[in-house]
Amino acid sequence: MNIALDMMGGDFAPLEAVKGVQLFYSQSQQQVNLILIGDEQKINPLLSEYKIASENIKVVHAAQVIEMHEHPTKALKEKQQSSIAIGFHLLSTGKVDAFISAGNTGAMMVGALFSIKAIEGVLRPTIGGYLPKENGNLSLLVDVGLNSDCKPENLNQFAVLGSLFAKHILNTPDPRVALVNLGEEEGKGNLLTQSAYSFLKENHQINFVGNAEGRDLLKDKADVYVCDGFTGNVILKFAESIYDIVQNRKIEDEHFNRFNFEIYGGVPVLGVNKPVIIGHGISHAKAFDNMIKMAKKMLDENLIDKMRSSFAG
Amino acid sequence: MNIALDMMGGDFAPLEAVKGVQLFYSQSQQQVNLILIGDEQKINPLLSEYKIASENIKVVHAAQVIEMHEHPTKALKEKQQSSIAIGFHLLSTGKVDAFISAGNTGAMMVGALFSIKAIEGVLRPTIGGYLPKENGNLSLLVDVGLNSDCKPENLNQFAVLGSLFAKHILNTPDPRVALVNLGEEEGKGNLLTQSAYSFLKENHQINFVGNAEGRDLLKDKADVYVCDGFTGNVILKFAESIYDIVQNRKIEDEHFNRFNFEIYGGVPVLGVNKPVIIGHGISHAKAFDNMIKMAKKMLDENLIDKMRSSFAG
Numbered sequence: 001m002n003i004a005l006d007m008m009g010g011d012f013a014p015l016e017a018v019k020g021v022q023l024f025y026s027q028s029q030q031q032v033n034l035i036l037i038g039d040e041q042k043i044n045p046l047l048s049e050y051k052i053a054s055e056n057i058k059v060v061h062a063a064q065v066i067e068m069h070e071h072p073t074k075a076l077k078e079k080q081q082s083s084i085a086i087g088f089h090l091l092s093t094g095k096v097d098a099f100i101s102a103g104n105t106g107a108m109m110v111g112a113l114f115s116i117k118a119i120e121g122v123l124r125p126t127i128g129g130y131l132p133k134e135n136g137n138l139s140l141l142v143d144v145g146l147n148s149d150c151k152p153e154n155l156n157q158f159a160v161l162g163s164l165f166a167k168h169i170l171n172t173p174d175p176r177v178a179l180v181n182l183g184e185e186e187g188k189g190n191l192l193t194q195s196a197y198s199f200l201k202e203n204h205q206i207n208f209v210g211n212a213e214g215r216d217l218l219k220d221k222a223d224v225y226v227c228d229g230f231t232g233n234v235i236l237k238f239a240e241s242i243y244d245i246v247q248n249r250k251i252e253d254e255h256f257n258r259f260n261f262e263i264y265g266g267v268p269v270l271g272v273n274k275p276v277i278i279g280h281g282i283s284h285a286k287a288f289d290n291m292i293k294m295a296k297k298m299l300d301e302n303l304i305d306k307m308r309s310s311f312a313g
Numbered sequence: 314m315n316i317a318l319d320m321m322g323g324d325f326a327p328l329e330a331v332k333g334v335q336l337f338y339s340q341s342q343q344q345v346n347l348i349l350i351g352d353e354q355k356i357n358p359l360l361s362e363y364k365i366a367s368e369n370i371k372v373v374h375a376a377q378v379i380e381m382h383e384h385p386t387k388a389l390k391e392k393q394q395s396s397i398a399i400g401f402h403l404l405s406t407g408k409v410d411a412f413i414s415a416g417n418t419g420a421m422m423v424g425a426l427f428s429i430k431a432i433e434g435v436l437r438p439t440i441g442g443y444l445p446k447e448n449g450n451l452s453l454l455v456d457v458g459l460n461s462d463c464k465p466e467n468l469n470q471f472a473v474l475g476s477l478f479a480k481h482i483l484n485t486p487d488p489r490v491a492l493v494n495l496g497e498e499e500g501k502g503n504l505l506t507q508s509a510y511s512f513l514k515e516n517h518q519i520n521f522v523g524n525a526e527g528r529d530l531l532k533d534k535a536d537v538y539v540c541d542g543f544t545g546n547v548i549l550k551f552a553e554s555i556y557d558i559v560q561n562r563k564i565e566d567e568h569f570n571r572f573n574f575e576i577y578g579g580v581p582v583l584g585v586n587k588p589v590i591i592g593h594g595i596s597h598a599k600a601f602d603n604m605i606k607m608a609k610k611m612l613d614e615n616l617i618d619k620m621r622s623s624f625a626g
Contacts, residue, residue, distance in 0.1 A: 182547065213546075215554040249566050
């Protein structure tokens with residue numbers, strides 16, 4: 001199993017990525033080869049400093065970095081030697097099995113869509129985010145920004161992709177799917193959700209439990225909440241800002257600490273042909289460790305094959 | 314000044330409405346005539362019990378009540394003797410100057426749209442909600458559910474209506490308007506917000522400060538946040554649910570207490586020809602008192618005339 005990690009992505013690169021790698025290997029004899037992509041002049045001394053010497057690690061030099069503010073498509077095209085471009089090249093040519101980066105989110109999404117492409121039958125891949133429940137579990141919110149305008153069929157597919165992720169990666173048996181909406185009753189909604197409801201209701205691949213209002217999203221009404229990427233993006237960032245307030249107010253609470261989204265590592269791009277995980281810009285060692293574990297689990301569980309089967313024929 | 318109050322609306326009607334009336338009059342010699350609409354068999358004994366005997370109060374009997382779960386249009390049509398139907402009748406015939414209810418929200422919206430109608434030039438009236446800022450002020454979020462599908466022109470008009478309300482009722486001088494969006498830069502967004510941005514930027518009636526992401530909504534980035542009613546409804550209900558969690562977690566914090574939306578009284582229907590205020594279903598005395606004060610202020614400030622001027626020619 002070969003997992004590629006962009007060492008240059010995120011606000012604390014490459015130091016926190018290196019520390020994440022150290023953390024990952026410190027926990028057990030992991031049967032994972034890590035391909036560390038980035039500036040070897042910066043990475044190698046850190047690997048020495050942190051005493052990471054494993055035959056399972058290989059550094060692939062990348063002479064360029066796509067910065068956070070750069071235009072995704074333009075940057076990917078012009079910076080062929082960037083760590084993200086090299087990562088997707090390795091992934092699309094089969095030299096690695098999964099790719100992780102906490103770098104430019106847009107470039108990661110464009111790279112995922114155009115280099116490894118959507119699973120056959122998937123109209124639009126999606127990107128999910130987590131919402132913490134008071135019972136300690138996480139629910140998955142899809143889409144959180146990849147698709148700002150959606151058709152009902154898109155939401156229906158997000159539901160399938162999200163359910164498979166929740167079941168096999170978040171360990172939620174028979175995940176309940178709810179449609180984010182402005183009322184509980186069937187028939188409520190905007191044009192998109194009214195129509196999407198019918199699709200979801202008829203979809204026997206998922207456990208659809210109806211509409212969820214804004215007030216339900218942090219509760220245990222469902223395990224997968226489906227919406228268009230505009231709505232999901234606003235919800236997720238709103239939820240993230242709650243942690244800022246909690247910190248400002250010096251409130252110490254176990255549940256509200258779980259609104260610190262950094263701890264979850266990264267979010268998966270769902271519906272593409274290989275595992276791709278996008279990390280938060282402020283990722284620290286723990287987040288990188290979690291992302292490597294998530295990539296490993298996506299490979300262990302053959303998640304992509306399960307998704308392909310769902311959309312086959 | 315004649316303000317009509319639906320005594321039968323809300324979970325604790327008519328008791329809390331009566332206590333709200335008592336609270337309102339207890340504060341000063343208010344130059345307001347209140348028209349209390351509802352079941353006089355229930356209201357009169359309570360007025361006696363709470364020693365509310367004022368020549369400024371008149372009870373108008375309503376033999377019916379529109380329940381919370383009823384279909385708005387159907388109920389308004391079939392229950393002509395309901396407190397909400399009578400309220401709108403009094404309002405549209407000029408017998409009262411403003412109407413307040415914590416009853417069936419849908420029926421209130423339908424009544425406002427069809428009995429007193431939109432201000433000339435207003436394509437779609439809107440309904441606003443409040444979001445608390447850490448600095449103690451409130452920002453206004455429009456729309457929060459009246460218009461689930463919007464055109465860019467609608468958002469542009471919500472911005473004008475919201476600005477006038479923020480300036481004259483929330484006492485925010487030169488209110489900053491932001492567009493709720495999934496990125497900060499101009500050009501980001503879904504089809505609706507990309508187009509709405511151009512309208513807002515060219516609109517000299519407002520102080521447009523650009524896009525606001527989900528993470529900005531509880532901060533002091535703007536005073537009026539504009540979005541379609543689907544997004545706004547999800548945001549508002551999500552924000553409301555935070556207070557539930559804060560209570561569950563037994564967190565006592567001055568700022569988070571302000572997520573108890575009940576304390577704000579009600580939200581205005583903006584863009585119709587008379588002041589109409591819709592209360593929360595769980596309104597208590599303080600909320601009714603606040604709603605009466607808001608209606609009074611809307612009349613004192615001639616808010617509707619100012620809105621008419623904005624949309625004239």
